[in-house]
Amino acid sequence: MEKPAGGVQSVERALSLLEHLAAQDEGMRLSDLAHAAGLTVSTTHRLLTTLEQRGFVHADAGSRRWHVGRSAFAVGAAFIRQRNFVAPALPYLRRLRDATRETANLGIIEDGEVITLTQVESREITRAISPPGGRVPVLYSGMGKAILATWDDRAIEAFLGTYHFQRKTPHSLTAPAAARREIALIRERGYAVDDEEFVLGLRCVAAVVLGPQGEATCALSVSGLAVRMTPSRVAEAGRAVLGLAGEFSGWLSGRP
Amino acid sequence: MEKPAGGVQSVERALSLLEHLAAQDEGMRLSDLAHAAGLTVSTTHRLLTTLEQRGFVHADAGSRRWHVGRSAFAVGAAFIRQRNFVAPALPYLRRLRDATRETANLGIIEDGEVITLTQVESREITRAISPPGGRVPVLYSGMGKAILATWDDRAIEAFLGTYHFQRKTPHSLTAPAAARREIALIRERGYAVDDEEFVLGLRCVAAVVLGPQGEATCALSVSGLAVRMTPSRVAEAGRAVLGLAGEFSGWLSGRP
């Protein structure tokens, strides 16, 4: 009627209900939900009943409120397990590459190391090459430090307590105190810098991507040769990576 | 036709597609998905298109495969954020209480401490009382130790490295070595025991609840007075809590 959408009406409505429920942490009552979604009460009730049979929503008998159900959780978890955010990240990585003219990377933390899942290469002739799939200890990586900085202090202390510091280059962090200062700096400006701390001649600027719960899901970074990555270009790359990580976070959480 | 379900057909079918996609980590092609779900190709395509418009699935242009999308992730994340697993856990906690005649608890780890989210009290006259909402350091809690034991060794070492050991009772763990032995034991038998390590006269048996990705989501425990919790009853409670935690894990991941 209103919208010339080519979709299945009842499915669209059901999905809309799920999104409304996800947005209200206290759950919603039937009539409120119907009003919010712009549907009649009876239609809303029928759709909710269907969703409930499949476990995608759950009606709390006591408070008469509807909540997101276990099946929605089980399905959503597959998104991370399957690494389905890698392909959608590519447009952001491309924009990051184009904004900085350096290689753009996407990485996650797994078992105490940073894995670069994918990258979009710089078009420069001389470019840093560290192919996707590689593993790097957290503190030697801009992405690792950016994610680390989102943890609470307790977890960070626990991590630093047993981290095996190594002097890979003259610029490497070699003590917990230096790491703490670094983390404070990252929190202040929003992005992390790897200033030739892992490989001499390579600089890296990274920012974290947050999921819908505010949890660090992954990180974006820009890596380039130190000769090109001057202080002013590092700052410029910081703004770019911060902006695009923010956009990608928003996309992950549901907003375009 | 086949099923006398009172639900909305197209919505049920769409949810079924989501669940099939979540189960196949490599994604699925249209025709395979249609076959798996028992639908015609054209119907499947129409439903997928609708789901895609809302971002609940994503079609990878290159490989021609469909995957779970970001919106499903965003909605599913609300399940954990809203703590929607607390109410559904109650039936399991009740069964646990009835099987052991002791108080049954549900807890999570947050900021390095265990929070008891809810409990079902023992019917015994003399019962241990530690009301929901309380926070206890991880290593003093059966639930905390059970969750800790699921972490990888690296993370455990990091944790133990800065843990502030305190001798709360003569039975408390007071050194990393003892904690490591304890974790090995927990992994071997599947459940954790707090043997008067936090409060004298109180024993606790706990097992972890795993989410769809195999991640520790929360833990179940049984707590009772040491005078009643004899070694044989501890072993019995261990079997009960292990079984029910497993059932609850299965429920969380989609199977009843």
Next chain:
DNA sequence: AGGCGATTTCCGCATTGTGGAAAATTTTTG
């Protein structure tokens, strides 16, 4: 180029979902 499997679009039909209104239930109020 050509053929084949898979995907996408189209369309007439009746199955299916819709929303008003009534019945049942719960909550609030007098």
Next chain:
DNA sequence: CAAAAATTTTCCACAATGCGGAAATCGCCT
């Protein structure tokens, strides 16, 4: 504690909506 108000649940007749067969299109391999 009874009556009223508000909300949830069930029911039903109608036609709008979703269905699936088939045709058109696309993409890939030989």
